Amino acid sequence: MADKLEALWSKLLFTEEEGEGIDLGSDSTRAAREIGKNCLVMKILTQRTIVLDALRKHLKMLWRPSRGLLVSEIEEELFLVEFGDGRDKKRIMETCPWIYEKQLILLQEFEGERVPKEITLKWTPFWVQIYNLSLMSMTRETGKEIGEKIIMVLDVDVPEKGVQWGKYLHVRVRVDAMKKLVRGKKVTIEKGETRWVFFKYERLPNFCYQCGRLDHGVKECAEKISMENRAIDEGLQYGAWL
Numbered sequence: 001m002a003d004k005l006e007a008l009w010s011k012l013l014f015t016e017e018e019g020e021g022i023d024l025g026s027d028s029t030r031a032a033r034e035i036g037k038n039c040l041v042m043k044i045l046t047q048r049t050i051v052l053d054a055l056r057k058h059l060k061m062l063w064r065p066s067r068g069l070l071v072s073e074i075e076e077e078l079f080l081v082e083f084g085d086g087r088d089k090k091r092i093m094e095t096c097p098w099i100y101e102k103q104l105i106l107l108q109e110f111e112g113e114r115v116p117k118e119i120t121l122k123w124t125p126f127w128v129q130i131y132n133l134s135l136m137s138m139t140r141e142t143g144k145e146i147g148e149k150i151i152m153v154l155d156v157d158v159p160e161k162g163v164q165w166g167k168y169l170h171v172r173v174r175v176d177a178m179k180k181l182v183r184g185k186k187v188t189i190e191k192g193e194t195r196w197v198f199f200k201y202e203r204l205p206n207f208c209y210q211c212g213r214l215d216h217g218v219k220e221c222a223e224k225i226s227m228e229n230r231a232i233d234e235g236l237q238y239g240a241w242l
């Protein structure tokens with residue numbers, strides 16, 4: 001509907017009266033800016049149709065907001081979530097990722113300057129466990145350096161002293177949800193031995209076991225993988241082990 005109108009408008013010849021500009025002052029946006037501080041833009045990474053009422057009910061149960069929650073559809077498959085205050089919003093953002101019907105919920109700060117259809121959501125934080133590191137690499141610096149190669153490091157779960165002994169290094173990273181999940185990296189320490197380190201993502205939603213992308217399942221996958229590139233056991237390059 002919006003696209004049809006836009007195409008129509010691009011062909012119209014406007015009269016002089018219609019072409020007179022309207023200058024809007026800061027009063028015109030004040031209320032939205034104020035309420036926008038408690039708002040998030042949201043997209044569910046799915047190819048299925050979202051039923052707004054079901055989504056509202058689910059989010060209220062999932063997030064248990066202390067001062068209510070409003071969800072409005074602002075563009076096809078794009079939503080605005082308004083919290084009663086900033087504390088609920090902060091808590092929800094800090095505890096991302098969230099899942100709806102096994103699919104990833106993408107959340108982003110309110111972008112008041114944009115028309116909804118210009119807003120693109122693609123970033124999501126994940127906690128990642130990094131395995132197969134030598135003991136001397138269980139450090140904050142290692143977490144930062146490897147995490148930067150996934151995309152962007154938000155946090156490394158290491159105490160003040162800078163070292164965390166354990167089975168894995170725990171790193172919070174920001175991931176581009178439109179790209180393939182990164183399964184591991186080849187790491188060389190101090191020009192010595194090179195080894196593969198493996199990633200395990202916490203709270204991973206459904207994703208495509210064929211191409212490793214988060215926005216569809218294996219049945220919807222457009223990517224054809226040749227038989228020789230398939231992993232021998234599972235038949236697919238990605239799986240629930242990730």
Ligand SMILES: [Zn+2]
Pocket residue numbers: 208209210211212213216217218220221222223
């Ligand atoms: Zn796929």
